[in-house]
Amino acid sequence: MSVDLWEGALIDAAIWHARAGDVARQFSYHALYAALPVDALEDGRLPLCPDRPGLWRLRRRDYGARDGSALSAFIRAQLAPVGLGHCMSTLVTMPRGLIHGFNPVSFWLARDEAGLRAVLAEVSNTFGESHLYLCRHADNRVITRSDRLTGEKLFHVSPFLPREGCYVFRFDAGPGRFGAWVDWFGAGGGLRLQTSMVGPARALTRASLRRAALSHPLQPLRVSGLIHWQAAKMASRGIRYRQKPPQLALRASQASTPENDDV
Known part of the structure; x- marks a missing residue:
């Protein structure tokens, strides 16, 4: 039986980056992510509970408003202004x-009975900064596996790429x-970087x-180390x-x- 991300899951993710343009390089590694239904997480109905000690931990102040407030309130505050406040949410993230x-990136998935309506990508860099990209169709129609959603790059991530x-x-x-693919196109329009995070649940x-x-037990430390090692090689x-x-x-x-895109 297939595991539903909205019931809670572990995702064996393969992360892959490939650079194009002046330099062509590939960088890949594996990491284990958790898909955590937000309401169940806040209510203590999951094996992983917020702000509790353990080999794997999840801290509220690592996400959203980053002040330790309720995660459910944060994601609803992001979705309500665009007419999606009724959606159920699941956080796909790497626990501490x-x-x-x-977390280089965490994904907040939002769906209703019809399907996936939005994804909030919470991107972090190694300087302790973060940015939120809310991905959705302009008319809030269901997001399918083949749909592509475009947004301006407004956040510094890699010291080898411009903002x-x-x-x-x-x-x-x-x-x-679960699968997430993010491609970066430079100011001139050419494809410069491809990334993916894909795995079974x-x-x-x-x-x-x-x-x-x-x-x-040391997974985030390993991921940080791999990122810095890749930067040193470049x-x-x-x-x-x-x-x-x-x-x-x-x-x-x-x-x-655009609202007039073909459905």
Whole structure:
């Protein structure tokens, strides 16, 4: 039986980056993510509970408003202004490990009885900053696996890429799997970077969570290390290093399609 992400799941994700343009490089690794229905998470009905100690932890202040407030209130505040406040939400994220926590990106999935309506991509960099990209169709129609949603790049992530151009997002919310594809097009319109996070979903139970935590207690530290190691390799090849610009005042934006797009 396929696992529904809205019931809670573990996702064995393969993460892949491929750079194009002046330099063609590939970077891939595996990580274990959790899909956490937000209301059940807040009510304590999942094996992983907010702000509790453990080998794997989830802290409210790592997400959303980053002040420790309710995650359910945060995601509803993002969805309500665009007419999606009625949707159920699931957070796809990498829990904190034993001594460290870092999420390059977490995905808040929002659906109703018809299907996936929106995805809020919460992107973080290694400088402690974050940005929210709300991905949805302009008319709020269901997002299918083949749909592409476009938004301006407004957040500095990599020191080897400029803060310009646009992202094209694509999502697959299962059942039985999760997939997110994000391509970056430079200011001139050419495809410069492709990324994906794809993997099968399995049931989230106390036993499966315990096994995951025991086998991946330092996972976020490993991911941070891999990112810095990849950056060191690129710098050693003479690829231009860009100083981080001040973060823009706009901390949330949208990726969408025109209202007159073909359905």
